[in-house]
Amino acid sequence: MAILPRYQRIGLKTRQPQQMDFAAAREQAKLGQNISQQLDRMSDFAFKKGADQAELRGQERVREEGALPTLEALQQAGGPTTIAERAASDAANRIAVVEVESLAKQDMQNLVREADKNNMSMTAFEGSMADIRDGYAASLDVVDPVAAGVLAARLSNSSMTYQGRYADIASRKAVAAAAARVSEIVSVDSQVILDSATVPGATRESLELAGQKLLEDQLTLGVKEKNARKVVDSVLQQAIRQNRLYLFDNAADVEQKQKLLNEYAENPLPGYTYEQNRSFTGSLESNLNAEVRKAQGSALDDLNNAMVVLGATGSPPPGYEFDYEKIFGIFPEDQAVLYEDAWLDANDDVLNRGALADMPPSRAVEISEGLAAEIATSEDPSKAIKRLADWNESVANRNDALDKDAALFVAQTNEGVGGAFEAIQETIAAGNIDLASKMLLNVREILLVDYDILQVPTSKQNIMPKQFAGQMVNVIQSIETDVASETFNLIRNRLEDYAPQFIQELRAQGLRPEYVQAMYSTNAAVQKELLDISGRDIKEIKVGLESTVPNDTKTALNLLLEDYRQGYLAGGGSAAEAVFNEQYAVMEKLALTRIKEQGLDPSTAAEGVVQDIVAEFDQVVLSKQGKYVVPMEFNVQTIEDNASMFLNEKVLNRLDIAPLDSAQYPGFVDEPVTIASLASTGIWLNNSTGDGLTLHFNVNGVELPVLTSVGSEYEVKFSEMSRILSETQEAIRSELLVVEPDIIERAVSGAAALAMGSREARSQLEGLETELTNVELNDPTYQYVKDYIGSVSSAQALSFKLQEVVDRGFKKDPTKSVWENLKAQLIQTYERK
């Protein structure tokens, strides 16, 4: 049988699924992871950012709320939970520790200082330090125990440091205190020895005994022997030196001192070198010599002073006696004899010459000349020269004192006057102005007599010593405003004619300008106004006024015061200018006050004020012969006429007028030329005090004061002008009788004829003028006539001139009737014409 093949498999099997590479899933997973990672990163960023901000918020909170409050708040909230709170907690902890530690250290430092200052005991200090340390640590323990622990450790270190420091301080103090105690004991004991060296009975032996005791005391106190001995030696060295000085200074006399010096030279100071001992004794010798010189100087000063006082007052100073024993003790005998002679001479001189205090200048000159003459005949010319020099110096000193303060000089040299001023002061202090014024007038009488004797220039004749016047200023200015007017009037009335000078003397010593004017014023209302404004400043018064008012007021015042100013300033120089400026300032203040308070216009106010303050503003003379202001109590015309009549050669010849300085003005070399110049161009000006006139040359427009023979300005008080003129004319008239009266008649007739138009009269008068010129003219009448002849240009003028002659010069003249007839004749002739 055939074998049939069977189908043989090729072995093909169903394919098994191959392992897939799930890359997508893997990548998806990676993508997921990546996304997750990136989101994590972003989340981290955001978180870190948020954490940072939270930290900042936490720190900000600490800054705003403070460390401890923040910690306490967190503690109360159960501790920090958020990042911000943790950050706040961390920051607050750090800051709190530092803050608390700083406070604690501050307290520790304060404690050290306080303890140092109060010398606190170490135990007390440690207790206080522990309180600070524990207290501060405990304060933080509540909020942060960890921080509190750190703080406690730090504070413990600090407290140890400060304890150590204070221990050093306390130790140093204790050492210093102990040293100071020893030093003090030694110092006190040493001082006792030094003090005992300068008491009576102290000797070198007693001092050395005390020194031994000091040494033992020091050794007991624990001082090293070497140092203790050094101290004792030093103390004894000083003490013995002091003792010697003491003994020397308290020696009874120069001889005793010399004896001590010898002893010291033989027995040198212990512990001193030869040079030091030599210097010590040399110093004592110098002291001895200086003492002798000082005693000599003192005795000589006393003697000189006594001789000056003796010469000035006629008696030695109270209590002075020439101590013969002393003088001969301290001066060599020849010198002592000289001083004795000088004293005896001074006494003789006083007996022979009188006291310088009431000696007229002429007598002083006479004595001076006598002493000068003695030089030639004296056996001892040098002594005579000295006597002359001493005398001249005494006179110069007196004149200087009179020039500075004449009243003071008299008060010092005249016991009565000095006592009177003291009595016046007491009376014023008692408030009795009335009596004080009377007393002042009495003193014035005495002073004027003295001034007359001493020939003190009028301008220097102050009645009150300047210091006294200064006290019066204080009294015046302290018077209550309400009663001031009454008091001022009382003073002015009681002082009578001295009142103006009294006010000027006060003004010179600083009386306020308003008070000065108030004292011159008699109007109580004006006085009160002046006193009221005396304390006010003009700037204050101007406040509230329109800006033009001050200038308008000044303009109005200037207009009113123009003539017054010219006349016032012409004679007084800087003093008058000062017074005028004061018056002006017061008037300006018063005017502005009235404008402000009374609503016046500037013109009206100025007029009222000028009337009230310088009523004499229109009593002014401005002429060729004078520029001056006349006080209200005098008639301006009378004064002008009198002043004019002074400028007559006959009158001028009788006045005490010195020729102008020939060196500067050779043209005025002699008296006739000077008088002629004054008669033609002389000019009167106010004196510096406004109560009189001073005569001046007018040299080429320059006004030069006329001086008297004693060198003062020639001055005539208004009050004395008539008297002086009358006396002078009286004297002239007394000589008139010796002259042919018919000359006058001829002169007047001729003048009248000339005035009437007579052609021959001129030649007749010229002949008469020549005749008069050749005659020795001692009578001002002739000069008048001569002057009138030369100056008359009309009958009317002649009439007036003759009227003056009759009215002024010859009222008391026995020949008055002659003049009256002449005048009548002349007037009739003139009237006929």
Place this chain on the structure above:
Amino acid sequence: MAAIGAMMATGGAQMAMGAFSAMGQLAAGSAQKRQYAQQARQAEIQGRSQAIAYKQKGADALRNLNETLAAIISRGAAGGIDPTSGSAATLQQYAMGEGVREFNIAADNAVMALGQASTQAGIYQSAGKAAQLSSFVSAAGTLGQSAYRYGQLQ
């Protein structure tokens, strides 16, 4: 060196370096995507290759079948056996069954190989996209980090 260090520490340098890093990450993502694309193509090629091999196997099975059938018929005829009946017919049926089964297996395997390759290629394409997307995310993260650092250093 200190100057370079200081310059590197500035915010601008941080920002620039972050940008460069992001760009690198993007480039890496693109490269990986390209790699996956190539792997996908390779997988497809490999699948087709395997399918061809499986088709060859199916042809081999059919040839083996033909040879078996021919032998049965030829030998039965030679042996006087009716090739259409009896054992010859059975053997032929058997051979037909086995041969066809193997052929079908080969055909199924080829289909499977192609399908599997296609699936793998699809996976690789998806992986490439995912990788690129991942690089975008990384780059974004890097840029974000750089911006943060820049902000911190300003």
